[in-house]
Amino acid sequence: MAGADLQGRTGADGRPPGGGGVLTDHRALARRAAAETLTLLENDQSLPLRKGRVLVTGPAMDSAAIGLGGWSVNWQGVGKGNVPDVPKVSTLATALKATAPVGVTVSALPDGKREALLKAAANADTIVVALGEAPAAESQANNPTLALPPAQVQLLRDVLGTGKPVVLVLMAGRPILLPEDLQSRLSAFVMAYLPGSEGGAALADALYGRAGFPGRLPFTWPGTLGEVGLTADRPPEGAGEAPLPLYPLGFGRDYTSFRTTDGQAVVTADGVRVSVTVQNTGKATGTGTYIVTASLPPAGTLEAVRRPVGVVRAALKPGESRTLSVAVPLERLEAFAGDAFGPVMGSVVPGPYIFQIGDETARVNLP
Numbered sequence: 073m074a075g076a077d078l079q080g081r082t083g084a085d086g087r088p089p090g091g092g093g094v095l096t097d098h099r100a101l102a103r104r105a106a107a108e109t110l111t112l113l114e115n116d117q118s119l120p121l122r123k124g125r126v127l128v129t130g131p132a133m134d135s136a137a138i139g140l141g142g143w144s145v146n147w148q149g150v151g152k153g154n155v156p157d158v159p160k161v162s163t164l165a166t167a168l169k170a171t172a173p174v175g176v177t178v179s180a181l182p183d184g185k186r187e188a189l190l191k192a193a194a195n196a197d198t199i200v201v202a203l204g205e206a207p208a209a210e211s212q213a214n215n216p217t218l219a220l221p222p223a224q225v226q227l228l229r230d231v232l233g234t235g236k237p238v239v240l241v242l243m244a245g246r247p248i249l250l251p252e253d254l255q256s257r258l259s260a261f262v263m264a265y266l267p268g269s270e271g272g273a274a275l276a277d278a279l280y281g282r283a284g285f286p287g288r289l290p291f292t293w294p295g296t297l298g299e300v301g302l303t304a305d306r307p308p309e310g311a312g313e314a315p316l317p318l319y320p321l322g323f324g325r326d327y328t329s330f331r332t333t334d335g336q337a338v339v340t341a342d343g344v345r346v347s348v349t350v351q352n353t354g355k356a357t358g359t360g361t362y363i364v365t366a367s368l369p370p371a372g373t374l375e376a377v378r379r380p381v382g383v384v385r386a387a388l389k390p391g392e393s394r395t396l397s398v399a400v401p402l403e404r405l406e407a408f409a410g411d412a413f414g415p416v417m418g419s420v421v422p423g424p425y426i427f428q429i430g431d432e433t434a435r436v437n438l439p
Contacts, residue, residue: 103162103270108359110278111263111287112325118237118259120281120327123175124197128165129183130227132202132243136161139243141266142209149207159269164202164241167272173280183227193234198259200279201231204243217297218249225251232257241275243267247293247319255318263289284326286359286385293319321380322363328354328390332362335432337425343401344436348429350386351393361385362429364398369423371407378428381405400427405438 132138136158137150144150150158165180172178181189193199203224232238237259245266264275277283294300295318334349350360365378382398402420410416420438427434
């Protein structure tokens with residue numbers, strides 16, 4: 073939005089005011105930001121792409137609008153409103169073509185040419201399908217069914233019908249529900265969120281195995297629309313056991329595996345310090361990322377079974393281990409009581425607090 077407002081405006085020295093223009097020296101930072109969020113949800117060993125013929129398709133494969141989302145350049149995103157210039161964006165199809173390793177050939181076809189696309193798919197070894205939501209913000213972005221447009225669902229159905237391995241790259245700011253018969257047939261599933269101006273380059277690095285997938289889900293991904301709000305993080309009142317989500321908060325895979333040991337929690341002057349030892353038990357370098365959650369003692373109010381209170385992360389070589397720690401301030405452990413007609417007050421309830429990091433738990437008592 074700011075970029076559009078600054079078009080044609082200059083300061084007293086004839087130069088654009090601070091914050092305007094393209095910050096070319098920050099592209100490396102944009103690429104790093106995208107790379108560190110990419111989350112691998114499924115992989116049957118179709119990734120990384122190391123050899124063969126790769127076909128790329130889908131409306132998000134070369135779309136600056138989808139990759140940037142709402143509140144980028146303009147309120148409703150690129151292409152909506154009076155935006156005369158679209159910033160240079162690294163898109164997935166272009167990056168996969170430009171940086172393909174030896175042994176991989178990449179072609180790209182728009183999803184609108186369905187007959188030609190399916191013919192090319194029959195000759196491909198792997199199909200990468202890039203789908204996503206159109207850019208939007210505020211009420212215009214409402215998606216009550218959490219579904220992709222029907223045309224995108226049909227595209228996914230058509231390419232899965234070829235019998236070839238299909239890698240889905242999804243660009244969206246929230247969980248999206250796919251028909252179960254399609255979800256279960258994916259060979260790999262990458263949640264790219266809204267990867268921004270260097271998202272294509274970051275995705276190419278991850279899909280080709282030059283980088284891993286350090287991202288983990290910052291939300292719970294329900295399996296059906298009826299499960300929204302009824303997750304393992306917050307059971308429905310009076311409903312007993314909560315349904316297990318499709319992907320829980322903090323979920324994510326990588327090209328390697330990790331193990332957590334020796335979880336500890338120590339009370340400090342202003343909170344709790346939680347630590348854990350993380351070891352890379354696989355054969356590739358990767359980033360172990362864990363959301364630290366806390367279970368609070370009974371407070372007389374409806375609280376989540378576990379709430380996220382911190383994150384630990386480290387890049388580790390095969391066999392390498394490291395002890396990681398995070399300081400959890402007391403304010404993140406407060407329970408809140410009150411009603412609509414009075415003040416809502418937060419306080420740390422005396423009793424046991426149980427912290428979970430991966431498979432490890434640690435317990436402390438707060439007075």
